[in-house]
Amino acid sequence: MAKHKVTMTINGKSVTAEVDSRLLLVHFIRENLDMTGTHIGCDTSSCGACTILIDGKSVKSCTYLTVRADGADITTIEGIAVEGTNHPLQKAFHDQHGLHCGFCTPGMIMRSIDLLKTNPNPTEKEIRWGISGNLCRCTGYNNIVKSVQQAAAEMAKEKEASV
């Protein structure tokens, strides 16, 4: 199996490694880097549990080759809290009981970060559509929607205060 040298930034740190050409990014993150917050639910791009940000865009890392991420700037769930303070989405999922077992939660949050970046004030319908590629078998989605709404309001407040 051919090996390739890759270098990427993960949660602000530069990482260089030699990887097999067929190594999937989710396996690189979980197994090579020991960062297990990114989950694997299906391995077929169906559930969204493996969602991370690549150059700011949410991507399902179970169907993304590690070699393709060479040079990329990657963020995983482990990288979104700032100096010990949870991201507004992490806080909102906690406040609104947006999780039960928590298996889908890292992917839901990473997807929602991208959603709120492109649409900071989404309607309920837009939230439901925006997270439609991420499956949750526990919550019935209502509290996830409320979590995204709380985070959107919180982030808008933060933005206003910083101007």
Ligand code: FES
């Ligand atoms: S594990 Fe990637 S979409 Fe399900």
Ligand code: FES
């Ligand atoms: S909280 Fe269990 S799958 Fe979503």
